[in-house]
Amino acid sequence: MFELIATVCVAGTCHAQLVPGFEAETLPECQSLAADHYGGLEASCQPIGxxxxxxxxxxxxxxxxxxxxxxxxxxxxxxxxxxxxxxxxxxxxxxxxxxxxxxxxxxxxxxxxxxxxxxxxxxxxxxxxxxxxxxxxxxxxxxxxxxxxxxxxxxxxxxxxxxxxxxxxxxxxxxxxxxxxxxxxxxxxxxxxxxxxxxxxxxxxxxxxxxxxxxxxxxxxxxxxxxxxxxxxxxxxxxxxxxxxxxxxxxxxxxxxxxxxxxxxxxxxxxxDLPLKRYLADLEAETRAALDKGSRLDEAAMTVAHEASKEWRLCSTYTPRNATVTYTELEWE
Structure with missing residues (x-):
């Protein structure tokens, strides 16, 4: 299979990108498609990526x-x-x-x-x-x-x-x-x-x-x-x-x-079982508890939903962000 790849230049920097819709089984078929229907940019048929x-x-x-x-x-x-x-x-x-x-x-x-x-x-x-x-x-x-x-x-x-x-x-x-x-x-x-x-x-x-x-x-x-x-x-x-x-x-x-x-x-x-339902419930409940206790936003972000986070990957990055969004939402109810 072959596809059409164009050279595109923006602000003096050029890169190659696919022109979708010009795929063909053989090189001559791809070149024929390109000649009949495509123009305006430097382009060539290449093996499919x-x-x-x-x-x-x-x-x-x-x-x-x-x-x-x-x-x-x-x-x-x-x-x-x-x-x-x-x-x-x-x-x-x-x-x-x-x-x-x-x-x-x-x-x-x-x-x-x-x-x-x-x-x-x-x-x-x-x-x-x-x-x-x-x-x-x-x-x-x-x-x-x-x-x-x-x-x-x-x-x-x-x-x-x-x-x-x-x-x-x-x-x-x-x-x-x-x-x-x-x-x-x-x-x-x-x-x-x-x-x-x-x-x-x-x-x-x-x-x-x-x-x-x-x-x-x-x-x-x-x-x-x-x-x-x-x-x-x-x-x-x-x-x-x-x-x-x-x-x-x-x-x-x-x-x-x-x-x-x-x-x-x-x-x-x-x-x-749906861990997402549990995670969101804990995120809300523990943020409300932090607000009732008078915890600052930075404190809540480091403690809320700590246990629920253990069921997931990447929560060391996402849970503090989620706690921050939740704190901001619930603080003004």
Whole structure:
């Protein structure tokens, strides 16, 4: 297989990036496609690059499991779960990873399982490890869909998100990465027809973030929960601990047999045990106790949810942040 790679120069710095949609079995076929349909930038056909692993968890529903780690040069920023839903006529992709390179590797993975057009990229929330690979799919013609508050949230934070991710993965792996442009926003509920397969998107009130969106595949009895659900990876709170617990109760009652968390393994549903519910309850209760005792914010951040954190990885980083967000929320009730 061959693909088209363009040389793109910005502010005097050049890098190579995939031109999605110009894949072909042979070099001459790729060159013919490029000659007929593509121009404007220096480009050449090259052997196809690295692709992410996709596992089929239900008929026509694929999931990539990201590493349980912070983004770094070794994992190349591949730390979030992503997915693809294949219908008769088209494909919807769920989340796009933390860099353009991750987005390109996801594009190649989708192309391995289907040649149908990717008409929708659905972003489950605003965090950079889930959204910064989106440009690849937008360039291929996909509508970029998110919660009604996603475009504004990304506009407010894109500078810090881009800077932080570049620092974490390194400048070389970050080249070509830009903030996504959302062109369809979901205020409540929206349905997408992929051809003999309907997918339902639900926007949620303030919970993990202010921009949480889930993707329900009814005929597969499966829900992509984004970061409303965590497995193994310590939960990350950027919204409301009270709101998240309310939403989590709604998810527990959801009539599906599998849920895909934003991080960790695909979970059978309903679960026999849900550590996330326990963690959020302890985070709230222990923060309230710290406030009642008159503890300062810095003291609470170091002590709240200490025991609950032992069930998770990366909590030495995330729990102090979560306690800080929770303290700030509950302090002004």
């Amino acid at each position: 690295p692709a992410l692993d996709l596992s089929e968890v239900a008929p026509g529903v694929y999931v990539h499991i990201g590493e349980i780690a912070e983004p770094n040069p070794e994992n190349r920023g591949d730390v979030a779960n992503m997915g693809a839903i294949v219908g008769r006529d088209s494909v919807a992709v769920i989340d796009s990873g933390s860099t353009r390179q991750v987005g390109e590797a996801l594009w190649r993975a989708v192309r391995k399982v289907t040649e149908l057009p990717v008409q929708h990229l659905i972003l489950t929330h605003m965090h950079p490890d889930h959204v910064l690979g989106a440009a690849v799919f937008a360039e291929a013609g996909a509508d970029v869909i998110g919660h009604e508050g996603l475009a504004r949230a990304l506009a407010d934070r894109q500078g810090s998100y881009l800077l932080r991710m570049e620092q974490e993965v390194g400048a070389e792996l970050f080249k070509g990465t830009i903030a996504p442009a959302v062109n369809i926003e979901v205020a409540d509920e929206m349905s997408i027809d992929l051809g003999l397969r309907e997918v339902t998107l639900n926007a949620w009130p303030l919970a993990h973030t202010q921009t949480d969106l889930t993707v329900h595949v009814p005929d597969a009895e499966l829900l992509f929960a984004g970061d409303l659900l965590f497995d193994d990876h310590c939960p990350s709170l950027d919204g409301s601990v009270v709101g998240w617990q309310t939403v989590l109760d709604d998810l527990i009652a959801f009539q599906v047999t599998q849920m895909v968390p934003g991080h960790g393994e695909v979970l059978a549903w309903p679960p026999k």
